[in-house]
Amino acid sequence: MRKKTFKLLTFLVLFIFLTSFFLNFSTSGVPTAWFPKQMVLELSHGLRKLIKSQPCTCARCVSQLKVSAWFDQRFNQTVQPLLTASNALLEEDTYQWWLRLQREKKPSNLSDTIRELFRVVPGNVDPALDKKLVGCRRCAVVGNSGNLKDSSYGPEIDSHDFVVRMNRAPTMGFEADVGSKTTHHLVYPESFRELGENVSMVLVPFKTIDLQWVVSATTTGTISHTYVPVPSKIKVKQDKILIYHPAFIKYVFDNWLQGHGRYPSTGLLSVIFSMHVCHEVDLYGFGADSKGNWHHYWENNPSAGAFRKTGVHDADFESNITTTLAAINKIRIFKGR
Template sequence: MSTTALAKTDVSLKTNETSSNGAVAETPMPVLFKSSFKSAPQWIFDNVYNQDTPSRQTTCAQSLQNSQDDSFRKSFLPNIRLFLHKDSINMSEWNRLSHYNNPFGFMEYNYSDVMNAVKLIPKPKEPLLVPKPGSDGCVRCAVVGASGILNGSRMGTEIDSHDYVFRMNGAVITGYEEDVGEKTSVYVHTAHSITASMKFFKIYGYTSVPKDEGIIHVLIPEGLCDFTWLQALIRGERVTTGRHKNTVPRTFYAGRYNVSRFYVLHQDFLRYVRDRFLLSPHLNESHWALVRPTNGAFTLFLALHTCDTVNAYGFITEDYEKYPNYYVEKSVKTPVTMYINHDYILEMKTWQKLHQSKIIKLYQRTDSETEAGQPKSP
């Protein structure tokens, strides 16, 4: 990945000023702007991550933590800080993270705009998931995406048989239970995805996010609007500025919002996923600041850090052109849309590699399954 002259320098993470009593107080660094960089900048501290979370202890013999795959072991950080909270960022951390664009850091953000929301986030309960009572100690998870490969798959019962089921974005369930199951344990979203999905998938009968009792909500802080959303959500108020102005966030959680079961992904975790597993060559291009893994990718890696075994359903596979864009498309097959901000081919190859290395089990269709489940042309 190419760098600029500014990025190559040893930039100090601390900006100090002297107070009236002579003490030195650290202050926010000057704001960096994306427009200053022709490609994603590199810094000498790129390999620095907040790793203050104790490694998740497990007695599961089949745990992916026990994998002997060299590539995975080299990249995987079992104690990476997963969640952002009020005690997880001091001024030094703010200044370090201010070198990275959203959602990987706070580039272009003002300190108060972000920290007013962050200071409201209580320290989360960890680990996120625990073995079910009476089990063998293994935490078995399914992660369900929206890919058309699930159309006609009849994987619903298998999906629901897992201890925990992760879903994200427009998780349409009603009417599709046979293919995608109906249980949701963890729902991952951004402020944009939770609001836009209600509009986009309305024609498929989508009227609410999953509303299982005890459901865990996880927010990906994609942009500044996610922090304004978060602040209003925790306070039970309307959003007062930005894209979601006058929206009442709590109305989008089907009455299941609970601050003790609401988590926010840490910027270091998001950057770690990108840099160690999904580092796209598109970060060298002029639109570098738009490039990031999909919400599904972040969800899958969250599962890899909180579960012992992970089965992935509804993720892009090598034969993606055989299937509609979304599993909800029963009568019309639209092609998979490749948006410029995601590297879908890189993700496809990564899921295949993780599958071949037995880190995950990726659901893939046989020819007979594909023929049976293929939607008919109108």
Template sequence: MSWRAHRKAATVISLSITLCALFYWQSNNIHFQTSSCGCGSCPKENEDEGSWFSKRFNASFHPLMSRNSSVLNEKASKWWKGLQPFQGQPDYRVVVEKLFKLIPDKEYYRDGSPDRCRVCSVVGNSGNLKNSHYGPLIDASDFVLRINKGPTKGFEQDVGSKTTHRIIYPESAVDVDNSTHLVLVAFKPLDMEWLINVFTTHRVKHTYTRVKSTLQANTSLIMVINPSFMQYVHEAWLKKNGHQPSTGFLTVVLALHICDQVKVFGFGANKQGAWDHYFERIPPSFKTGGHKGSFEYDMIKELDKRDQIEMYRGW
């Protein structure tokens, strides 16, 4: 064999070895190459097409409103406006135009990548948080999402002190500090009108009950849950059980959409099997409204069972 032939053969062999080595490296580092997040564990990437979770989770439904995403299709509009259809509701398109003159018109949290590891704690209000000592674990998360009026002062050892997002509706509103995102769940157009009014005219003082006419919050950090997202949660996740999703369950699904790992605290009954709040006593006759709490809780337990969330029961 000539010198040129030997050299050509050596080149071919060397190239083959390089390609084999590269294939082996890629095969053994496939998680690094295709990982959907930068955490050690990225639960959503472990789901196969057609799985229980994949049949419900739809990443195309972004939970937070922008001017562009505020346009509702006919089905979503009919569903949302039918939740609380009493008289005196403002025109949706008009109120949305006013809304985005007050709050930022942004596309939030579309930054998912193999470099991001966002850990979020969703903190409900169950009495099972009493004496749980979960406070430091909750505060260690990047985002801490609290629901309705659940306080932190005086309960820091069990519920933590950090709040990055406070999810409310008008009838459950509380003041928040200047660094917290106030996230409105609007069950009707009047709720958006109320949000505008608490920072402007202060004229909306009553919905189906008396509501705050002023509110302390940083308007540059205010967000609004998209009505289309609410319909998606009701149909895809709850299979239309209950009249509407609760703020608690909406917050859990919100976290699944904007976070890489989700920890859930303060949902379900206390150690004695009673459904109460960690900060107040609830009378036995208390009604939960238009949502089906038992079905929602079963869904949260199923998410925990399938390792999509980590659920902390306090007992």
């Protein structure tokens, strides 16, 4: 038994070394930088996972396969949701697809941008957020639908291990219905809002300047405009900044959206992200309200629905995805009371 363990550990060390060596010296795509200290940290994380990995103990385990052929064709546990220094090598087709999302003019060199990025924010975050070290992690994904009004879901939402919110969603003044707890908040520069001290900001980058903005907003404050004005400085701690992987955005687009819309909404990106980092996923605040209207829970225009048809996202197809996931018991959807 000891010999087998020693061989396995030796193989793991060799695999990590060779993989990092290859990524560092590859001449195609976007090369990653060499981080000796980070290599040691990642090796330590790998060993802890190897020793302490636990099976899912939830009543519903979202990643379980052979329950639905539809799900098995779409879900790929190996795709990493967060960008790190060791997985930042983008394949050429992914890189070109990502560049077209918001048609950025004269994008900066991505390799240089990523190197600068990981001098400022953590570059060694576990892509699965140490999911394997816990037996049952429950995620609440809180959307912005008006169906949250008068729902009294607040305490229920706050009981989850991870509470994921997105864009400009406020909690102050709405705690009874939407809760007060937030662990991860998905934003892009144009949708940023100040976050609580212990909240992890998950930046969803749709263009190169979004990555540059993170560096600028936490240091010099020189970037104040993308295609609209954006905050030049933010108060988020640098070690609380995570980066949504561009390749994961493409995975959601290819596997789940199957080409519908131009790119996924932050809502769908939050759902699929949560399915990869949590064992159990509950959705709140998605879809129309009880009268069929589409609006945000903090707005006073319940007949509004313009944001549903942006020309960028296919809201109907995205809704079908979450509805199907609920029908096969992969997630639960709470539609208000």
